Amino acid sequence: MPRLVRRRPLRERITDWFNIHDWVLWISEEIETRDWDSKAYANPLAFGLHFMLLIARANSGNGGSGNVDDVFGDVPSGTGWLSYLVRLTIMNTGI
Incomplete structure (x- = not known):
């Protein structure tokens, strides 16, 4: 009789596949x-x-909100998915 080997759960296999450190290695x-x-x-x-x-x-500016002097980042700005992706790209490229 062949030996039974337990497979890892699907969630673990998917998270291992998306591990960024493995891809970088x-x-x-x-x-x-x-x-x-x-x-x-x-x-x-x-x-x-x-x-x-x-x-x-260059594309992550304040969206042309006028003459607002945003020293501390308190002015609310639009929170779209493009803005999020641009900021994520800036953070990843800066690292």
Whole structure:
């Protein structure tokens, strides 16, 4: 009789698949195992990320709310999904 092996629950398998640290490790291993020169991919990648950061920061303004001097960030602004994604992109690119 074959040995019975218990499968992990579906929730655990899905959360493991979406673990960002595994993906980063995989990308790092792929880069290190190839015979790529560091400058061959580092410069275009850095340029692309800096450009994405500039575009995201330029589009995350206060939405043209007039002459409001928002020193402490107390002025309510629109909370749309695009604004959320832009701010998330800025945070991730800044890290």
